[in-house]
Every structure is written in C-alpha cells, then in structure tokens.
Amino acid sequence: MEKTDYKNIHVFVEQRDGVIQSVALELLGKAHELSADLHEKVVAVLAGYQIKDQAQMLIEYGADEVICMDAPELKDYLTEQYTQAIYQVVMEYKPSIMLIGASTIGRDLAPRLACRLNTGLTADCTKLEITEDMQLASTRPAFGGNLMATILNTEHRPQMSTVRPGVMQKMARDNSRKGEVIDFKPSFESDKFKVRLVKNVKENKGTVDITDAKILISGGRGVGNKAGFDKLQALADVLPGAEVSSSRAMVDAGIIDHSRQVGQTGKTVRPNLYLACGISGAIQHLAGMEESDLIIAINKDKFAPIFGVADLGIVCDLNKVVPLLTTRLAKEIEK
Amino acid sequence: MDFSLNKREELFLQMIRKFAAEEVQPLAAEVDDQERFPIETVEKMAKIGIMGIPIPVEYGGQGGTNQMYIMAVEELSKVCATTGVIVSAHTSLCMNPILEFGTEEQKQKYLPKLASGEWIGAFGLTEPNAGTDAAMQQTTAVLDGEEWVLNGSKIFITNAGYAHVYVIMAMTDKSLGTKGISAFIVEKGTPGFSIGKKEKKMGIRGSATCELIFENCRIPKANLLGELGKGFKIAMMTLDGGRIGIASQALGIAQGALDATVKYTKERKQFGKTLAQFQNTQFQMANLETKIQAARLLVRQAAWKKDMHLPYSVDAAMAKLYCAETAMETTTKCVQFHGGYGYTREYEVERMMRDAKITEIYEGTSEVQRMVIAGKLFK
Amino acid sequence: MNIIVTIKQVPNTNVIKINPVTGTLIRDGVPSILNPDDASALEMALQLKDKFGAHVTVITMGPPQADAICREAFAMGADRAILLSDRKFAGADTLATSYALSGAIKTLDYDLILAGRQAIDGDTAQTPVSLAQHLDLPQVTYATNLEFDGKKLCSVTKETEEGYQILEVETPCVLTVLSSAIKPRYMTVKGIMEAYDKEVEVWGADKLDVEVERLGLSGSPTRVKKSFTKPQKQPGEVFEVDAEEAVEIIVKKLKEKHII
Numbered sequence: 001m002e003k004t005d006y007k008n009i010h011v012f013v014e015q016r017d018g019v020i021q022s023v024a025l026e027l028l029g030k031a032h033e034l035s036a037d038l039h040e041k042v043v044a045v046l047a048g049y050q051i052k053d054q055a056q057m058l059i060e061y062g063a064d065e066v067i068c069m070d071a072p073e074l075k076d077y078l079t080e081q082y083t084q085a086i087y088q089v090v091m092e093y094k095p096s097i098m099l100i101g102a103s104t105i106g107r108d109l110a111p112r113l114a115c116r117l118n119t120g121l122t123a124d125c126t127k128l129e130i131t132e133d134m135q136l137a138s139t140r141p142a143f144g145g146n147l148m149a150t151i152l153n154t155e156h157r158p159q160m161s162t163v164r165p166g167v168m169q170k171m172a173r174d175n176s177r178k179g180e181v182i183d184f185k186p187s188f189e190s191d192k193f194k195v196r197l198v199k200n201v202k203e204n205k206g207t208v209d210i211t212d213a214k215i216l217i218s219g220g221r222g223v224g225n226k227a228g229f230d231k232l233q234a235l236a237d238v239l240p241g242a243e244v245s246s247s248r249a250m251v252d253a254g255i256i257d258h259s260r261q262v263g264q265t266g267k268t269v270r271p272n273l274y275l276a277c278g279i280s281g282a283i284q285h286l287a288g289m290e291e292s293d294l295i296i297a298i299n300k301d302k303f304a305p306i307f308g309v310a311d312l313g314i315v316c317d318l319n320k321v322v323p324l325l326t327t328r329l330a331k332e333i334e335k
Numbered sequence: 336m337d338f339s340l341n342k343r344e345e346l347f348l349q350m351i352r353k354f355a356a357e358e359v360q361p362l363a364a365e366v367d368d369q370e371r372f373p374i375e376t377v378e379k380m381a382k383i384g385i386m387g388i389p390i391p392v393e394y395g396g397q398g399g400t401n402q403m404y405i406m407a408v409e410e411l412s413k414v415c416a417t418t419g420v421i422v423s424a425h426t427s428l429c430m431n432p433i434l435e436f437g438t439e440e441q442k443q444k445y446l447p448k449l450a451s452g453e454w455i456g457a458f459g460l461t462e463p464n465a466g467t468d469a470a471m472q473q474t475t476a477v478l479d480g481e482e483w484v485l486n487g488s489k490i491f492i493t494n495a496g497y498a499h500v501y502v503i504m505a506m507t508d509k510s511l512g513t514k515g516i517s518a519f520i521v522e523k524g525t526p527g528f529s530i531g532k533k534e535k536k537m538g539i540r541g542s543a544t545c546e547l548i549f550e551n552c553r554i555p556k557a558n559l560l561g562e563l564g565k566g567f568k569i570a571m572m573t574l575d576g577g578r579i580g581i582a583s584q585a586l587g588i589a590q591g592a593l594d595a596t597v598k599y600t601k602e603r604k605q606f607g608k609t610l611a612q613f614q615n616t617q618f619q620m621a622n623l624e625t626k627i628q629a630a631r632l633l634v635r636q637a638a639w640k641k642d643m644h645l646p647y648s649v650d651a652a653m654a655k656l657y658c659a660e661t662a663m664e665t666t667t668k669c670v671q672f673h674g675g676y677g678y679t680r681e682y683e684v685e686r687m688m689r690d691a692k693i694t695e696i697y698e699g700t701s702e703v704q705r706m707v708i709a710g711k712l713f714k
Numbered sequence: 715m716n717i718i719v720t721i722k723q724v725p726n727t728n729v730i731k732i733n734p735v736t737g738t739l740i741r742d743g744v745p746s747i748l749n750p751d752d753a754s755a756l757e758m759a760l761q762l763k764d765k766f767g768a769h770v771t772v773i774t775m776g777p778p779q780a781d782a783i784c785r786e787a788f789a790m791g792a793d794r795a796i797l798l799s800d801r802k803f804a805g806a807d808t809l810a811t812s813y814a815l816s817g818a819i820k821t822l823d824y825d826l827i828l829a830g831r832q833a834i835d836g837d838t839a840q841t842p843v844s845l846a847q848h849l850d851l852p853q854v855t856y857a858t859n860l861e862f863d864g865k866k867l868c869s870v871t872k873e874t875e876e877g878y879q880i881l882e883v884e885t886p887c888v889l890t891v892l893s894s895a896i897k898p899r900y901m902t903v904k905g906i907m908e909a910y911d912k913e914v915e916v917w918g919a920d921k922l923d924v925e926v927e928r929l930g931l932s933g934s935p936t937r938v939k940k941s942f943t944k945p946q947k948q949p950g951e952v953f954e955v956d957a958e959e960a961v962e963i964i965v966k967k968l969k970e971k972h973i974i
Contacts, residue, residue, distance in 0.1 A: 016876075079853055104874050108855045111843035115809060120935030123838040126972075137939065143835055144727030147739055149941040156935035167972055194852035195883045198869070203877040215973065239974070265681055273973050283603055284681060294971050295950070296964060302954060308604075312967050313952035320957035321964075328961050332974055343906055346785060350901045384903030397903035 003096070006157040009035055010067075010095035012086065013046040013058060014105055016077070020054055023101030023165035025061045030128055030168040031099060032062035037130035043067060043095065047085050049075035052181070059179040062171045066181045067093065073188055076200065077105045080193050083112045085186040090117060092184070095158045097136050099128075102162035114160045120153035121160040126167055136161065166240075210260055214241035215273045218262060218289070221249045222278015222299060222318055229256060231319075232277060235326045238333060245269065247285045263288035277318045281306025298322075338632075340402075347403050351410045354383070360414035366541035367417070367686050372497055373541055376418055381452020385422060390430055395447030401638040405583040409634075412587025413594070416690035417541035419587055423580030424493040425449070428698075429456025432502050432518065432573040436561035441520065445500055457498035458577075459489035459547050460570050467703055469504075470513045470567060474549060476505035481556050483519060485549040488531065491697070495545035496530045499523045502573070503547070504566045516566035520558045527552030538689035575648040577698045579641065582634045582654035585662035585694035589627050592662075592669040592687040596620070599673055599682070616672065623665045630658045649711045656704035659694035666691040715768035717759040718824045720815060720842060721752040721787060723780040724835040732943050739943065748783040751830025753790075753898035755891040758860055759828050760791045760899065766864055769793050771822065775803055775814055781914050788909040789901035800918040805931030808836070812844035814929055817922030819849060825885040826868070831856060831892050839890070846888035853888045854881050858895035 009031040013024040024044075031042040044063035046055060048070065055066040067089055073081045086109070090098065100110045102124050114121035127139035131152075136159040139150045153159040210216060217236045219229055229244065236242040246256040248263055262269055264284035274292035279285060281297070281304055289295070290309050297310035298318045307313040314321065340348065358379055366373050380386055388404040390396020404426060412419030430449050433441060448454040465471040474487025485505055492501075501521045508515035521528055531546030561569050597620065600610035610616050633654040640647035666688035670677040677684050695701045725744045733740050748756075762768045771794040772787040774780050784795035796818060803814050819827065827849075829842035839855075846853040858878065859871035866884045873892060901909075919929060927933060953963055968974045 104856055107839050108843065108853070111808070111838075111840035112847050112853070114840075115812065115844040115847035118809075118935075120807065120809060121838075121840055122936055123840055141944075142837060142941075143725070143730055143739060144837070145944075146727060146730050146732060147941055147943060150939045151936050152939045153936045194887070195854060195881050197879060198882055199880040200874075201877045201879065273968070273971075284676075287602060294967070294973065296967065298960070302952065307950070307952050310952075311950040312963070313950055314960045314963065315952060315954040316957055316960045321960045324957050324961045325964060328965055329968075329974065332965060332969075342785070342910055346782075346789060346901065346906045346909065347903065349786075350789075350906065354900055382902075383900045384905075388903050392904070398907050399903050403903065 003155065003157045006094045006096040008041045008043050008093070008095050009038070009097040009099065010043045010045050010090070010093070010158065011063070012098065012100040012106070012109070013044050014101050014103060015046070015048050015051060015054070016105070018048060018051055018054075020057065021101060021103065021165070022170070023103060023106075023163070024058075025170045026165065026168040027099045027101060027163060028058060028062035029171040030163070031097075032171055034097070034128060034130055034136075035064070038096075038134060040096070041065060043093070045069075045086060045089055047074045047082060052183075055181045057173075059177050059181075060173050060175050062177075064179050066179065067184050068181055069184050069186055071186065071188075073190075073193075076197050077109075078193070078195055078197060079108055079112055080195065081188065082109055083116060084188055084192070086113055087116055088186045089184060090158060098158040098160045100160070100162045102164045106162050110160060110162050117158070117160075119156040119158060119160060120151075121162070122151040122153070123162045125161045125163050128161060128163070128168075135159070208243055208259065210243050210245045210262065211267055211269055213243035213245075213269070213271055215239050215243070215275070216245045216262070216269060216271045216289075216292075217242055217275045217277065218245040218247065218279060219250060219256075219277050220247040220279030220285075222280075223250065224278070226255055228278075228319070231322050231326070235275075235322055235329070238326055238330045240333070247279050247282075276306050276310070277322060279306055280304045281309065344400075344402055344406065347399070348406055348410070350383075351385070351407050354379075354385075355410045355414045359411055359418050363415035363417075364680070364683070364686070366415060368540075368680070370535070370540040372543050373415075373418060373421075374497065377421060377452060377455065377497075380422065386425060386452030386455075387430070387450025388426065390434060390446055390450040394434070394442055394450060396450040401579070401642045402635065405579060405634055405638045408580050408583035409587040409590070412584040413591035415541075416584060416588050416687070417539045419584040420493060420539055420542050420581075421455070423577065423584055424458065425456045425498075427577040427580040428458030428493075428573055429498070429500055429502050431576045432458075432560065432569055433500075433520070435572070436518070436565075436569050438557075440557065441560065445520065449500060454499035455494050455497050456500045456502070457492055457494040458573065459492050459501055459503040460574075461489060461491050463488065463490055467700055469570065470516070472504055472506045472516050474503070474505040476507050476517060476519060478507075478556070479553075482553045483556065483558065485519070485521070485527070485552040485554065487549050489547040491534065491544055492547050493542055493544055493697075495547060496533070496543050501547065502560060503549075504570050507563060507566075511564060513567040514564045516570070517563050518560040518566040518569045519554060520560050521549075521552065521554055525552055525554060536693075538686070538691070538693055572648075574698055575651045576641065578651040578655035578704075579634060579637050579647075581694055581698045582630075582637070582651070582658040585655070585658035585691065586627065586630050586634055588687050588691050588694070589623075589630065589658070589662040589665040592666045592684050592691075593620070593623055593627060595683055595687075596669040596672050603674075610672065619668060619672075623661075623668060626661045627665065630654070630661045633657055649708055652699070652704040652707040655694075655699065656701050656708070659691075659701060662691040662694055663688075715762065715766050715826070716822075716824045717762060717768050717770050718819060718822065718827045719752070719756045719759045719770060719772045719787075719792070720827065720829040720845065721756065721772050721774045721783055722749045722830075722833045723747070723774065723776050723783045724749045724833050727834045746779065746782065748786050749830050749833045750893040751832055751891060753830070754893040754896040755828040755830045755889075756787055756790060756792065757896050757898040758857075758889075758891055759826075762826075762860075762862060763791060766862070771796065771824075773815065773818060774798065775806075775811055778916075784914040785909040786901060788912050789905035790899055791905065795912070795914045797914050797916045798918075798922070799916050802919040802926065802929050805934060806929065807934035807936045808838055808840035809844055809935060810929055810931075810933035812841045812848055813924065813933060814919075814922065815841070815845050816848035817924035818917060819845075820923045821921070825866075827851070827886070827888045829888065829890050831890045842888060842890045849888070851886055851888050852883050853890070854883060855890040857889045857891050860889065
C-alpha cells in the first residue's frame with residue numbers, strides 16, 4: 001500500500017452520552033484549515049448509538065463528509081469496541097491524517113488504534129501544519145512543557161495526532177454547508193470485548209484544591225469584602241477550570257478560607273493563568289505564585305510591586321474591570 | 336580518601352529528603368507553636384525503619400550504618416529540629432548503650448521493639464544538682480533481694496513520657512565516687528516511676544522535656560545495664576555517640592536556615608536589587624557555607640570512626656562543638672538577613688534560631704566539649 | 715500471582731530550567747528520578763503483594779544508569795528487576811519502545827501488567843497502551859483504584875473528566891495508574907541496604923522475542939524534525955487605561971495565550 005493511496009483528513013468525533021464534545025468541533029475547525037493546504041476533504045468519524053441526527057452539525061462545523069457508525073456496541077466508550085470500529089473505517093477509507101481529541105477517551109483510544117495500524121502517533125499537539133512536501137508537522141511540548149518538539153511521520157499512514165481540548169479554534173458555525181453522511185456498519189469480533197462497564201458516575205468534585213486549578217482568580221486587600229469576592233467567584237464561574245484564591249490579608253480578615261490562600265504561609269500554585277486583583281504583591285505572596293504561566297494584575301496603584309512580576313499589568317479600579325470582564329468572557333466562551 | 340557517598344547512602348539520602356519534605360516539614364510550625372510531640376511522625380518513621388537505622392538486623396534493626404543515621408538526623412533537623420532530636424535521643428542515648436553494654440537477654444528483650452519504633456527510648460543522667468558536674472549523682476539504687484530500689488529525680492529528659500524504655504544512672508556506692516555509679520533499664524509504668532513537670536522551652540518545643548521521679552521504684556535485678564560501678568563510664572561513652580547525633584541536628588538546623596535564606600535573598604528587593612546582589616550578603620553567606628561544609632566533614636569523620644570501631648570520643652566532641660556554634664551563628668545571621676520578616680513566625684528562621692541554642696548546651700555543653708578536646712591535647 | 719510493572723527513569727522536569735542566554739535546557743544537575751506515575755503503579759503492585767503474596771517484577775528500557783530506579787524498586791519491595799539496555803533500542807519512539815517491552819514481557823509469566831499513565835519527560839501516555847495492543851491484552855487507563863478478587867477478576871475505578879467509572883476485566887490485562895490516586899510507599903532503610911545485594915538483570919535485544927528492524931530508530935514511524943525552547947518570559951507591559959479598554963486588552967491576551 002503506497003502512502004499516496006491515503007487521502008483526506010479524518011477527525012474522530014468524541015461524544016459522551018450522545019453529547020458531541022467541543023474538542024471534536026475544534027479539530028474539525030483545524031482540519032478545515034489544513035484541508036485548504038492539502039486540497040483534500042475533511043471527514044468526521046462519528047461513533048455512537050442513536051447519534052445520526054448529530055451528523056449535520058458536524059458538517060456545519062467544517063466536515064465535508066461524515067462517516068456515521070451507529071451501533072449499540074458503541075453506545076458507551078470502551079477501548080476494544082471503538083478501536084475495532086475505527087480501525088475498519090481507516091482500512092476502508094485510508095485517510096492520510098487522523099486527528100483525535102486528547103481527552104481521557106482520546107488518550108485511551110489513539111495509541112491503541114495507532115499501534116494496531118502500525119503507524120505513528122503524536123500526542124498533545126499545540127500546533128499542526130502542512131509542510132512543503134504535504135506532510136503533517138505536529139508540534140508538542142515535552143520535558144514538562146520546557147521544550148517544544150516538531151514531529152513528522154513520513155513513511156506511515158495515517159499520520160495520527162491528538163490535540164488537547166481548548167487548544168484549537170472551532171470554525172464559526174455555517175448552516176449553509178452541506179455534505180454527505182455515510183452509514184458505516186463495522187463488523188465486531190465480540191469475543192475480544194474483555195472489559196465491562198459496570199457504572200458511570202458523574203460527580204461534583206467536593207473540596208477545592210487550588211493547586212489543581214488551571215486558572216486562579218485571586219483577590220487581595222483591594223477586593224475588600226465578601227461582596228467583592230462574590231464578584232471574583234462570578235468571574236471564575238464563567239471560565240472553565242477556574243477557582244478563586246486569595247492573599248493572606250483576606251484570609252486573616254476571615255473573608256475567605258485558608259485553603260484558598262496563596263503565599264508563604266499558604267499554598268504555592270502554578271496555574272496557566274493567575275489573575276491578581278487588588279493584590280499589592282508583597283514578597284510573601286509572590287513566593288507562592290510567581291511560577292504561574294501567565295500573570296495578569298489589576299490594581300489601582302501603579303507602583304504596586306505585583307506589576308514587577310506580571311506579564312500584563314492593568315492600572316484600573318478592579319471593581320469596574322471585573323464585572324465587565326465577566327460579561328465579556330461569558331460571551332466569548334459561548335461563541 | 337573517598338569523600339563521596341556510596342550507592343546505598345545516595346539512595347538513602349534521596350529517601351530521607353523526600354520523607355522530611357513531605358511528612359515532617361508540613362508539621363514543623365504547628366509542632367513548635369503547640370509544643371506538640373509529633374507522635375504520628377514517629378509512627379511513620381517507624382514504618383520505614385528510621386527508628387532503628389544502625390541496629391543490627393539480628394536485633395530487629397535495619398542493619399544500616401552510622402553514616403546513614405547521621406544523614407537521617409541532619410535531614411530531619413533541616414526541616415524540624417524537634418523531630419531530629421527525637422530520633423537522636425532514641426537511637427544514641429537509649430538503643431546504643433543497650434546494644435553496646437547489654438546482656439544478650441537485655442538486647443533481645445529491648446532492642447527489637449525499640450528498633451521497630453514500637454517503643455521510644457530515653458536516657459536519664461542529668462539531675463537538679465548534676466548538670467555538667469554529672470558525677471554528683473544523688474539518685475540512688477539499693478539492692479534489696481532480687482530487686483533494685485531507685486530513689487531520686489532526673490530533669491530535662493528528652494522523650495520523657497512518650498518513651499517506654501529509660502536508661503537511668505544512679506549511685507550504687509557513694510564511697511567509690513564515679514566508680515560507684517551504675518546504669519539501669521527502667522520501663523514506663525513501673526510502680527514508683529513517674530513523669531514530672533514538662534518544661535516550657537525556648538526551642539525544640541515539640542520535644543517532650545520532663546522531670547523523672549523515682550520513689551521506691553523497684554526494678555528486677557536483671558535490669559542492671561553493664562557491670563556494677565561502670566555506670567559513669569557507660570554514660571560518658573553513650574554521650575560520645577549522642578554528640579554525633581546532636582552535631583548532626585545542629586548541622587541540619589544550620590543548613591536549613593542557610594537554604595531558606597538563599598531563597599529569600601534571591602527574591603527580596605531593596606534599593607532596586609535583590610539582597611543576594613549585595614556583596615555583604617554574598618560574603619557573609621560564603622562564610623557560613625564554608626563553616627557548614629567544614630562542620631559536615633567533622634560529623635562524617637566522627638561517624639566513620641564509630642563505624643570502624645575506632646576511638647571517636649574527641650572527634651565527636653569537636654563535631655558537636657563546631658556544629659552547635661555554627662548553627663547558632665548561622666541562624667542568628669539568617670534571621671538578620673530576613674530583616675523584620677525574620678523576626679516573625681511567618682518565616683521559619685526565627686524558630687531555627689530558637690532551636691539552635693540548645694545544641695550548645697545539652698549532651699555536654701560547649702565548655703564540656705572543650706574540656707574533652709583539651710584533655711586529649713594536653714595528655 | 716505474577717505482576718509486571720513497567721517503569722521509567724526520567725529527569726525531574728519539575729526542576730528543569732532554561733538557560734536565559736542560549737535558550738536551551740539546562741540538563742546538568744537535574745536529578746533523575748523514578749517516574750511518579752510509575753511509582754504509583756509499583757505501589758499498587760506492592761499492595762497486591764502485601765494482600766495476596768504476589769511476585770512483583772519491574773521492567774524498564776533505558777541506559778545503564780536506569781539501574782538506579784531498579785534499586786529503588788527493590789528498596790520499596792519489588793522481587794525482580796529487568797533492565798532492557800541495548801544500542802539497538804536507541805532512538806525509539808513509543809511504538810518501538812512498547813514493541814521492545816512486549817518482546818521481553820512475552821518471555822515472562824504474568825497475570826497483571828501495571829504501568830504509570832505517562833512519563834513526565836515525554837508526557838505522551840502512549841507506551842503502556844501500545845504495549846497492551848502488542849500483547850493483545852485488554853486495557854483500562856487512568857486507574858485510581860483496583861479491587862482484585864484474588865483469582866482473576868479486577869474491578870477498576872477509572873477517573874474521567876466528569877467523575878469516575880467502574881470497569882471489570884479479567885487477568886491478564888494492562889492497567890495504567892495515576893500518581894494523584896495512589897501515594898507510593900517510601901523505601902525502607904532495610905530495603906535500601908538489601909537493594910544492592912540483589913541482581914538487576916540486564917537484557918539485550920537478543921533475549922527478546924522480536925523482529926530487530928522493528929526496534930529503535932528503524933522501528934519508529936515518528937521522528938523529531940526539530941526541538942526548541944519556548945520564548946523566554948519578557949517583562950510585562952503595564953497599561954493605565956479605563957475599564958472598557960482594560961477588558962479588551964485582557965481578552966486579547968487570554969486569546970493569544972490560548973486560555974480561552
């Protein structure tokens with residue numbers, strides 16, 4: 001089988017309980033961009049049970065075609081069932097590229113599938129590009145994010161990559177788009193189904209550990225009181241993965257619990273985003289957050305030491321900025 | 336002359352550092368603030384063998400070396416001097432004399448449970464009138480049939496109340512002077528043996544430091560440790576080993592303070608630059624770093640000699656003297672480098688300075704150490 | 715019961731820094747450690763050893779210095795250690811690595827294979843899953859808990875984005891374990907003393923049940939075209955603006971950095 005026999009970009013469409021996951025739509029958006037360089041089609045691979053009515057939405061988000069596998073075996077994700085089904089799609093349709101979201105499901109499925117196909121897989125890519133010789137170049141972080149590597153898979157097909165949710169952008173939904181929906185019936189070897197799903201439990205994670213949060217909306221003396229912190233909580237509620245934290249002053253004042261304290265006598269945090277609101281930036285506080293990936297500080301006092309460590313500093317009244325920011329971000333996220 | 340750690344020691348250092356950082360350090364401020372004996376830490380240490388490092392496997396110990404033991408005390412003391420002294424007193428002052436001077440029955444009876452950490456050990460020599468002048472023992476032990484009867488009191492006893500096994504010195508024949516002192520093993524709960532007042536101290540506040548009271552306390556004849564009249568010698572040899580432990584504790588305190596101060600001075604800015612960029616900081620810290628390295632070599636040498644069964648009493652004295660004075664100097668300077676913040680409980684250096692002071696006093700004051708060293712010089 | 719735990723020696727990437735002048739990784743002085751997720755997998759195996767008397771073998775593919783993590787595994791309680799070390803393994807991506815491991819494991823008796831979810835240097839989480847595929851064994855990833863009935867049945871708790879699942883599978887099977895779920899035990903002093911009395915078996919490619927061309931670089935579909943460090947953090951800009959403009963600037967920055 002020549003690698004030139006492989007064409008088109010397949011995107012695995014992850015669904016959980018019949019709900020299509022955002023990462024799949026983000027990957028369709030990216031595939032749509034890549035297809036312009038490759039002059040090939042974007043094909044959404046949708047697997048599940050009684051999900052065929054979702055196919056049109058996938059076309060509106062960038063798929064040129066949808067391969068729909070609707071079978072009771074595919075109702076809930078299980079490794080062997082899904083690997084068998086998608087393996088058959090790949091063997092039948094020979095995509096040159098296959099993209100899968102790097103979710104819990106994706107990280108279980110993609111390596112199994114890639115190995116069964118004897119092809120290469122690049123995980124957690126932050127960038128996907130087509131090179132001059134029409135290869136997929138996947139860039140990903142390694143060494144705990146300290147190093148970036150660009151990976152090529154030149155001789156094997158399909159070229160497989162996984163991408164974390166939130167990294168790529170969805171296309172703007174276009175309900176004028178049309179495309180073919182193909183019904184594909186995989187034949188299952190059910191004697192290989194060795195894992196049984198007994199229970200699926202959705203739960204609210206109880207106590208907060210701010211060291212796990214990807215985003216921290218942190219308040220200091222400038223926030224002043226409980227009402228102020230409620231506004232920060234409203235902002236955190238709008239951003240997925242966000243929690244509220246605090247400097248020592250507000251914990252000492254009894255306004256917020258010690259478990260949310262960042263600093264010398266609190267916790268050390270390294271979130272993707274640390275939004276410091278009304279925090280002056282005393283040395284005991286800095287010690288707990290200066291390793292954060294992105295630090296944005298809002299403070300009325302332009303001489304506040306926090307601006308020395310912030311990547312972006314805003315000298316303004318946080319009571320005005322925070323509510324406006326909350327409404328604006330709610331709109332952005334919804335899009 | 337090979338100064339490097341061997342593979343086992345490297346692996347051990349990796350383990351004890353992780354343990355100290357994850358299990359001991361998070362409790363240190365609270366242990367100090369509440370004057371609380373960290374019994375849960377003792378249980379964790381027992382599980383991984385830290386309460387029996389240099390005791391041979393045949394007596395239920397870990398079969399480790401004195402080098403590993405001192406590394407353990409140093410690493411624990413870096414984050415919590417209280418935890419360091421618990422291990423040191425238990426190992427050097429209680430298990431060690433039983434190992435070196437006990438009968439086979441005594442070793443089999445006491446060492447396995449002590450080495451496993453099921454029991455904690457303690458040592459009682461100091462009395463209200465017998466500090467540096469340790470020979471002035473007023474606690475007496477009189478043989479009555481098949482039992483020794485103890486009367487008297489001990490003060491400033493580390494691990495008191497939590498310990499099950501106490502190695503106690505008492506006068507058996509006043510007319511013989513120091514040769515009339517003998518050593519005994521006393522178990523907690525023996526009628527006539529009670530724990531008295533608990534001291535409120537400047538530092539190592541989580542360490543239980545109490546009075547021991549003996550009122551017609553009867554112990555079996557078999558609980559005489561070593562030969563009759565050899566108690567003072569046993570005490571002195573025990574303290575030699577204990578000095579290596581305390582030297583390590585002091586070394587750990589000094590290193591911990593230095594590490595914390597390097598971190599702080601790299602962050603703290605005044606006059607537009609970090610404190611670390613001022614030459615005063617650099618030069619003073621360089622001095623302290625050099626002294627700490629020298630101190631470490633003294634302790635390692637003393638431990639090596641003990642492992643080699645060579646005489647080590649003077650080496651132990653030099654190590655203890657130098658480490659204790661280095662710890663006091665280092666912690667005092669480190670508080671200074673932290674400025675006003677260093678004087679508050681928010682930063683650990685103030686506790687480290689309070690903890691350091693005792694290392695110049697117990698298990699033989701710095702004056703006693705000088706006596707030992709001069710004694711060898713001017714023989 | 716025989717358990718195999720795959721382990722990896724990795725640089726402690728939590729303490730790696732970038733040289734501000736050259737923009738390259740400073741690798742000197744970065745300690746090598748037993749990968750945290752693997753330590754948790756080993757802990758899960760050791761708990762089965764405590765409960766059922768299982769025999770625990772650790773296996774790693776690495777350079778000779780990976781001997782250190784085998785010693786650490788012994789000191790924690792592992793019974794046997796195998797180090798796959800051979801020039802022929804060099805340059806392997808996850809497919810070739812898992813293939814080599816499968817070649818070794820095929821020669822051993824086992825009921826259960828435990829692996830850490832991912833290594834903190836590669837961060838791909840691919841090797842254990844590919845390994846399961848090579849060995850044609852069922853897998854459960856992201857395991858936070860295992861209840862074993864002492865015979866064949868594993869009841870596995872698997873962490874998901876929304877909560878958790880309970881899955882059942884019979885041995886032989888492969889589970890990948892999260893370090894956040896299981897705290898590994900400390901090495902004991904005695905374990906450390908004895909760790910260097912035991913033998914770490916070093917196996918070359920010739921001991922494996924494999925096709926040589928599927929090992930190492932030649933067996934790796936993926937290649938690194940280039941690697942580079944992320945641009946250094948520049949001191950931030952400070953804006954004195956009104957609230958509306960502030961929101962614009964912040965939203966722009968959040969988009970730029972893929973926060974939203």
